[in-house]
Amino acid sequence: MLNEMGTRLKEARIEKGYSLEDLQDVTKIQKRYLAGIEEGNYSMMPGQFYVRAFIKQYAEAVGLKADELLEQHKSEMPETTKEQVRKPMSSAAPSRRTSISKPSSNRINEKMPMIIVALFIVVILFVTWFFYNMLADPTEEEAETDDGLQYEAPSKNTSSATDEEEAANEEEEEEPIEEEPAEPETEFTVVGTNAETTTFQWAGPAERELLIEVSGRSWVAATNENQEDMITPSEMQAGESETLDLTGESYVRLRLGAAPNVKLILNGEPIEYEQDLTTQNIVIEFTDAE
Template identity: 35%
Template sequence: MTELGNRLKEAREEKGMSLDDLQAATKIQKRYLTALEEGNYDIIPGKFYVRAFIKQYAEAVGLDSELLFEEFKKDIPNSYNDEVSEKLSSIKPQRELPKSASKALELLPTLLVAAGVIVVIAIIYVIVQAVNGGGNQQAEEPKTEESQSKYDVSKDSPLTKENQQNTDAQKDSAEDDKEKKDQQSDENDKLTIKATASEGSSTTYEVSGSDKLELEVKANENSWVRVRDEKGSSLKEGMMKKGETFQKNITDQSQIDLRIGYAPGVEIKINGEVLSYKLDPKTVMTQNITIQNKKEEKSS
């Protein structure tokens, strides 16, 4: 086992994470994680993946990957030569086109012009058919007395009054629904979520403009998640399976701390509004999120 492997394993054990937990958090196969701890890079397909797996492993257990690369640069393979050789091998010499292909290219402009003429004729045909169809609809026979009588219902008939009452009730219900939606929209318009600081894999967000705050954490993919309140007490910690949701009213909390093991698979909402990750989840998969509740002071 190498010094780098020892450093990674010790950090994982300090976090209380098993290899299965780490596999779920990083989406890296367990056998590759074991290879990183043992320094057995030969079973990993390519030097590029060795560096990528070390970076994801380090961030998942709270280590700075850049510092690790600098400290153990002699032990970590360099992927530059592999990338250059792959790019050079993928370049193929250009071949001359056969004579038949060059003749086809010469005829291409003529074929395009012919196709354009056909399209124009088709458009004109469709327009003519539409105009003729509209004229035929206007020439329909007038309604018979029997069919006309269905529409000549007296305004004072019970049927008309009942329909009118139903229509009025529907209008009132629609207005009530619209008023409720407008109130909800006003509350969301006042809510502000702003990223104020970001360092490494940690980001701080300030939330203001709403008297009530509801936190929702949804796992779109399996991920390890930890949620702590302002006193450091754990509200949620462990693996969240795909489709699982955690909700908590955080109105009385001045600060909430979250640690997300696999950020691309976790969605965070406040009052139904999605929190946009300041750090790209595809690049920084393990992130620390701090949500600060900036309550507005009310005048006496």
């Protein structure tokens, strides 16, 4: 059942056009506490100390005078008991007593003998290590003869390193150099021209690729010897290109709607054909070179 103050707060919220979610974003108070204020259910609050604070925030958010509202409805507010005020005070006292129970200087004085002994051990270890290195044999092996002359002992690893280098050189000399097979020569000739159709004969590698580049709008179609479309016949726009894999094909026929706008490149080599004709047919017959 709604109390008078909760009803007044809810009406003010609705007049502002706020939902409980909106009011939660404005006041940063959880939605369930806001609903409890409207219903007069203060027992669900985290503590009676927060009831007045939450109601004051709610009232200010919906445009009501918080102090005046609390004064008018103070009979509806729960009373804050003295035990609630004493509780945080009593819990803080023991922590202060324990914090000053033992000065930190006494702890340092107690540990000082241990620190001195540890430093003494470290110094002894360092001195021992230093004299051990001083008395050790020098890295360069020298010996003195009966005549008082000194000589350097030959390095033990010299002969083995030389043998390894010679063996490595012999292995490099014995490895045969594999020669890459030479690419078959390419021959590209014009067989003849009949009206709009120009026929070429191409002999070269079995792997071949035709690049079609368009610099302006042009109709392009391509078929093989079985009259099957190798690309979808369409009007290509400037800047577009198509690549045809002609490996294994013995024949290709190209239909160019605006030939001056089309450039044909076969295995990296451009194909030159009659550019004066607007519409042309280009036929290429393939033969694999041995």
